[in-house]
Amino acid sequence: MSRQLLRWLLALGAGARVTRRGASRLTIVRHHRIYPCGARALYHLGVSETILAGQLETCARAGLTPLTVFEGLAWLERGEPGQAVAFSFDDGYADNMTLALPILQRHGAHATCFLAAGLMETRTAPWWDELAFILEHATVPTAEVRFAEPATRIETHSLQLRRTALAA
Secondary structure (H helix, E strand, O other): OOHHHHHHHHHHHHHHHHOOOOOEEEEEEEEOEEEOOOOOOOOOOEEEHHHHHHHHHHHHHOOOOOEOHHHHHHHHHHOOOEEEEEEEEEEOOOHHHHHHHHHHHHOOOOOEEEEOHHHHHHOOOOHHHHHHHHHHOOOOOEEEEOOOOOOEEEEOOOHHHHHHHHHO
16 A cells, blocks of 8 residues: 555545534545656656545545535535545646546546636646656756846755756
């Protein structure tokens, strides 16, 4: 079991201990991206296919079928006792459809996808994704970037240095 999946399980279970008997509790699991197995993304704006599948399998073992956020809020409004879980994906990344949707379908799970309307209108990637793409595909070990004087030196010869550059 990965550390990321373990952290998620602990977060899901933590609230269950404090829920009153007969109370309704909705946990919303929010993701942005779903990464292919083995991908080493520079920034962790999502989870791997394996982690998502593990989350859904854990929900199934707990008797929870993931809902959309709307379905989860309606469930809370009805005041039904117990625990429910809803999944959401933010910003409308293509991997939500190409990677997440087949996994959700295999598990009979529902989810909500929130789209970034401004990005749809311009049909451009967010600047942070453009920067991550450049750093992920850099072919030089160092580069000088001029945002302002003096120039900034960016080291790109290791994954950790690329992550540091992206964070900066």
